[in-house]
Amino acid sequence: MSKPKIVLSRCFISPVRYNGGIVNDDFIEKLKSYINYIDYCPEVDIGLGIPRARIIIKIDGEQKKLIQPETGRDLTDIMINYVNKVLNELKDIDGFILKSKSPSCGVTSAKLYKNNAIIGKTDGFFADTIKKFFPYLPVEDEGRLRDEEIRKHFLIRIFAFSEFRALNSNPSLRGLVEFHSKYKYLLMTYSQKNLKELGKIVADRKMNLEDKLLQYKNLFYQAFIRKPSIKRHVNTLLHLIGHVSKKLTTKERTHLINLIEKYSKGLVEIRVILELLRSLSFRFENEYILIQKYLDPYPDELNV
Numbered sequence: 638m639s640k641p642k643i644v645l646s647r648c649f650i651s652p653v654r655y656n657g658g659i660v661n662d663d664f665i666e667k668l669k670s671y672i673n674y675i676d677y678c679p680e681v682d683i684g685l686g687i688p689r690a691r692i693i694i695k696i697d698g699e700q701k702k703l704i705q706p707e708t709g710r711d712l713t714d715i716m717i718n719y720v721n722k723v724l725n726e727l728k729d730i731d732g733f734i735l736k737s738k739s740p741s742c743g744v745t746s747a748k749l750y751k752n753n754a755i756i757g758k759t760d761g762f763f764a765d766t767i768k769k770f771f772p773y774l775p776v777e778d779e780g781r782l783r784d785e786e787i788r789k790h791f792l793i794r795i796f797a798f799s800e801f802r803a804l805n806s807n808p809s810l811r812g813l814v815e816f817h818s819k820y821k822y823l824l825m826t827y828s829q830k831n832l833k834e835l836g837k838i839v840a841d842r843k844m845n846l847e848d849k850l851l852q853y854k855n856l857f858y859q860a861f862i863r864k865p866s867i868k869r870h871v872n873t874l875l876h877l878i879g880h881v882s883k884k885l886t887t888k889e890r891t892h893l894i895n896l897i898e899k900y901s902k903g904l905v906e907i908r909v910i911l912e913l914l915r916s917l918s919f920r921f922e923n924e925y926i927l928i929q930k931y932l933d934p935y936p937d938e939l940n941v
C-alpha cells in the first residue's frame with residue numbers, strides 16, 4: 638500500500654500554538670507512520686511570533702476579516718496572500734488534517750465574531766481556501782476525525798487517492814485495468830454511476846492512455862465525495878456474497894444473510910461480515926474477492 642501524502646497543521650508536530658503549546662492527538666500520532674506529511678503553520682509563517690496575541694475572524698459588512706484584537710492589526714490580506722501562494726505550489730496531495738477551532742486552520746469550527754459577539758462557526762482562512770483549491774480532496778480536523786465514520790471515510794479516500802497517484806507515476810493500461818478491478822466494489826458502494834462511467838473509460842479502445850488516466854482521475858476523485866449509506870454497503874455485500882453463494886451450504890448462506898440484516902439494523906459491525914467473507918474467499922480460493930479494496934481499503938492498524 639502506498640503512503641498518502643497529507644498536509645498537517647504544524648501544531649500537531651511542534652509547539653507553535655499561540656500559547657507555545659503543541660497538540661497531542663492519538664490518531665494523528667498513529668497515522669504519522671503510515672503517511673508522508675508536510676506541515677504548515679499559517680500564523681507563524683506570516684510572521685506572528687510564538688507566543689502571540691490571539692487572532693479572530695470578524696464579519697465586516699459582507700467580508701470576513703482576520704483581526705488581532707490586542708494590537709488592532711488587520712491580517713486579512715497578508716493571510717490571503719500567504720495561503721494562495723502555498724496552495725498554488727502544493728502538488729500530489731491526498732488530504733489535509735488541520736487543527737480544529739483555529740481562525741486559520743479550523744474546519745467549520747472557528748468562531749465567527751460580529752462586533753464583540755460570537756454569531757456562529759466558520760472555516761478558518763487556510764481551511765476555507767484549501768476547500769476552494771482542492772474540492773475533491775478530504776479536509777478534516779482532529780475533532781471531526783474522532784467520529785469513527787468520518788475517520789473511516791477520510792482513510793478510505795486518502796489511501797485510494799495515494800494508490801491512484803502511484804499508478805499515475807508509473808502508468809500502463811494493464812495497471813489501470815488492475816486498479817479498476819481492485820476498486821470495483823468500493824466504487825460500487827460510493828457511486829454506481831461513476832463506477833459505470835469509469836468502466837467505460839477503461840474499456841474504450843479508441844482513447845489513449847494519457848486521456849484515460851486524466852478522465853479516470855476526475856471521476857474517481859469525485860466518486861468519493863459523499864460517505865455511502867448503510868443501504869449501499871448492504872447492496873455491495875450482497876453482490877460480493879453472490880461470488881461464493883453457490884458453494885455455501887444453506888445454513889452458511891442463511892447465516893451470512895442474517896448477519897447482513899443485523900448490520901443494516903446496527904446490531905453487527907461490518908468488519909465481522911468482511912472477515913467472514915475473507916475466510917470464505919480463502920477457502921474457495923476466490924482471488925477476485927480477495928483483491929477487492931472494499932475488504933482492505935487501508936491498514937487494519939488504523940482501525941482505532
Ligand code: SF4
Nearest residue numbers: 647648678736739742
Ligand atoms: S492551528 Fe494552524 S495556525 Fe494555529 S498553531 Fe496550529 S498550525 Fe499554526
